[in-house]
Ligand SMILES: NC(=O)C1=CN([C@@H]2O[C@H](COP(=O)(O)OP(=O)(O)OC[C@H]3O[C@@H](n4cnc5c(N)ncnc54)[C@H](OP(=O)(O)O)[C@@H]3O)[C@@H](O)[C@H]2O)C=CC1
Ligand SMILES: CC(=O)C(=O)O
């Protein structure tokens with residue numbers, strides 16, 4: 001029985017009257033149950049066991065789950081989200097215990113609306129994270145195993161922005177998988193077929209998006225972890241038609257623009273070189289790499305540079321090397337940044353590419369573990385007083401360079417942010433703190449702003465203003481510690497500031513269906529946003545005098 005199921009008079013009693021609720025131990029309420037949950041969580045030996053424990057806790061008592069999460073974000077977010085959510089997805093068919101999201105299958109084509117109508121949240125639903133499981137983190141096509149990524153992102157909406165749990169909808173589109181081992185796994189929970197071709201998938205997605213609007217008229221859709229071609233395709237097709245955005249392209253773009261603004265200031269302060277002289281090398285040119293590269297054009301345009309000048313400061317690399325315009329069969333999304341200023345044999349080795357580009361910043365979105373080798377990092381260090389190195393691939397097992405190596409190989413001069421979390425470390429008597437360049441800092445605030453303003457669309461300006469708000473949100477102490485992102489413990493406050501910036505941008509772009517906020521000043525609007533943030537109701541005895549604090 002959960003405590004929330006007890007009569008409230010019982011819950012508020014200092015101890016239980018024997019016989020009133022005989023299945024609850026009489027002095028249970030004299031103890032702090034949250035501390036008991038934390039101890040149980042910490043007793044599990046693997047990340048996956050912790051994930052399963054937390055999922056069970058959420059089912060038994062959602063209020064308690066969110067209370068424990070909000071009080072221990074640094075410890076728990078890496079379990080519900082990257083890196084452990086990657087393990088949960090990879091083995092989801094085997095660890096599955098209960099329904100916890102919505103599956104819409106290719107076999108439901110023609111009846112998608114009826115499937116969506118089964119969701120209990122109904123008209124109160126405000127935000128859906130939708131994946132088709134085709135590129136979960138950097139782990140590839142996990143098919144129907146992808147649902148935990150939607151669940152994890154929504155937990156961050158709830159914890160990070162204060163979105164009400166009952167207004168969230170985790171969705172996995174079960175369209176098949178091209179990963180043979182899942183098709184052969186007797187426990188695989190998805191449809192046993194290969195993924196559809198473009199025509200079949202387009203027809204499915206058109207019906208799905210229309211049905212989503214019919215069933216959940218106020219809902220914002222976050223596309224998550226679609227393979228790169230489909231990520232760009234459905235964002236382009238749907239962004240002006242529906243309330244939607246793509247987290248891997250736009251959310252990642254915004255969060256890295258934000259961290260880059262702060263990193264470039266630190267780097268330029270050390271080198272004395274102007275901000276406009278930064279040159280950025282992208283290792284990886286998929287949805288995330290190109291999404292971030294496009295968003296970083298704003299870094300230069302905010303400094304007054306033209307689009308051509310900005311573009312000339314950005315270089316992209318894929319599995320075939322430096323991307324040049326003369327390459328045959330170049331995919332559409334790679335054309336914009338393809339270089340026309342390199343003649344010669346293809347440049348395929350990263351150190352050769354760095355030698356040619358002389359970048360001030362190296363950003364990894366490649367899924368290649370260890371790609372930033374000692375040679376690569378030392379070369380960056382020899383070219384820059386303070387090199388900016390962001391290995392952004394997730395989960396941590398696919399990160400381009402570990403934090404400890406980056407610190408060691410640059411003698412501590414690196415300005416570092418990774419996609420998955422690393423711990424602070426000591427090197428030659430000094431403590432260094434890494435940044436986490438992950439879209440989790442941005443999407444909760446974008447979502448909150450879009451939901452409150454009832455934005456018809458998520459515009460480019462809303463995304464850019466979210467990035468600028470995040471980059472300006474560092475406290476004095478965080479700035480003096482030379483951080484590029486604020487500390488995660490402040491994410492609720494920061495999400496509120498991002499939501500404010502998003503609402504103002506929605507107003508300027510005239511996409512705010514809720515125009516009531518137009519007459520509110522910034523302080524009043526910020527107060528309103530904070531008041532709207534959902535809090536778990538504290539039913540658990542936090543003041544229990546005999547409860548040991550862990
Ligand atoms: N930190 C964050 O917030 C986020 C991080 N990510 C991470 O970014 C990563 C990439 O995601 P996404 O862009 O969607 O994935 P893709 O698979 O579409 O992109 C990977 C890119 O890396 C390139 N690549 C692969 N192998 C090599 C190699 N040996 N040398 C150089 N380039 C190589 C690929 O080249 P080619 O095109 O030739 O195949 C492709 O351009 C994932 O790990 C994901 O978790 C994503 C979103 C947010
Ligand atoms: C963080 C994220 O969205 C990704 O790695 O795909």
Ligand SMILES: [Mg+2]
Nearest residue numbers: 137224225248
């Ligand atoms: Mg993603």
